[in-house]
Amino acid sequence: MKTNITPKEIAKMIDQTLLKAFVSDEDFRTFCEESARYDFKMVAINSAPVLKCKAFLKGSDVHVGAAISFPLGQTTIETKVFETKKAIEEGADEIDYVVNIVELKNRNLDYIRREMESIVAVCREAGVMSKVIFENCYLTQDEKEILCKIALEVKPDYIKTSTGFGTGGATVEDVRLMKSLVGDKIKVKAAGGIRDLDGALAMIEAGAERIGTSAGVKIVEELKQRSGCAEA
Template structure:
């Protein structure tokens, strides 16, 4: 995407505003949702339990609940992940991000990785819900990232995603470029983890990301507006 064509409104619509802290209170979640609605973000990315609570607050705003499945380690059975996916959709999730089983991936069990992806993506697709596969690139070699992209091209989730934000590092421009080079325009890419500024977000978008996962969505949009104002004055 040409970042020069972005507006504050279109940028906001590319943001999954994230609150995944294990000790977040309901009041914090309420304020999080209210902020997301004010800025017209695409989703609030949250853990599963508060989905009904957040969905009620967001009713009529156009902002979706984006539920994190098997988060952040991905170490649940396929059956558990599928159940969790269906359960959270029934409770109000409009999008689902799930973490791949890195133990199976790192052990070379690609048939397992593909079956897991297929069953979760199908559960989402059958219910009209956007699916995102979290690679957790910080633990993967470039060859593993490429092979996982090949699996995703066969299964066809809506998005492939760089990171949980809970690993050793989050999104990098190089990883987004690599993923984009593998999937082209056949799949969308979500960059997440450690994206805190407008400059970082724009770099990810320029590299090929169509969605930004961040807890700093408001700061990013306001920073983008400041950049625009500076350019207009020059």
Template sequence: IDYVINITQLKEKNYDFIEHEMDGIVEECRGAGVISKVIFENCYLTEEEKRALCSIAREVRPDFIKTSTGFGTGGATFEDVALMKKCVGDEVKIKAAGGIRTLDTALRMIELGVSRIGSTASVSIVEELKHRL
């Protein structure tokens, strides 16, 4: 299950709401035996907000935190992935999504610590990898 955090509540610094919602959704996913992915939609967030979400995620422990839906004004950035990894360490996996269109970008995201990549260009990325190998 992928869900986007409540950006309005985050902007109001209602971290208790964010944590309660995340915990509830993650627990439902665990109970149903499905993977939970919490989407931050980083393109709309400040660094402080990203850090706050990472802190909450480190406590709640969803399976993944995710950079974006890929439908916002921006997608995954190297800076965001590095920040997220620094904040959650190995406690929570990271999925980078949005704007990943080349093998080099995907490989850099992996170097920075992502466990999954979401990309509409996945076929061309794999083809580029096969060509290089």
């Protein structure tokens, strides 16, 4: 397991999440201020509060990440594209969208490819990072491999294990599988159920380059304590 990572380095691998349905403006302000203080890579939020979080994070280099068609992925391609464009217009630096699992299960692979191409194209044109959420807890091994193959053709920036709202989250086995299939051509993000430093390090060791979690502060503080490092 990777043991030489510093608190600053791991903070810059963390997408700190706040995706609850019941969040006040003051909650968002506190969340963003804390994320800026720890210098996380990104705050992961639903698309509606992008504008306010962008304002709360003004002056920091923490990215704002919008979750699109979250968490079920059950909106049309056109709706996902509109939501993506609107989030980018309001300041989103990164986009995490959920694939249409129903169409994947139906083996409508042309649809899945068109969906991915449409969203990635919008992001690429805007200079915004794109991440494709698989929601692996609902997928067979074959379906995971199919999504990786399509991703290799379309080239999003990241493929991502989970929303954190399904029946299961990230697993080391899934991260290893995804990494083995896409290699260095696409990065892997692990998200869902990563609640402590050991969990985060296990995902990083397996090949994840981003960690989606609501426990970013705990993870960084655990590493500071373990390494005897006082840096934020």
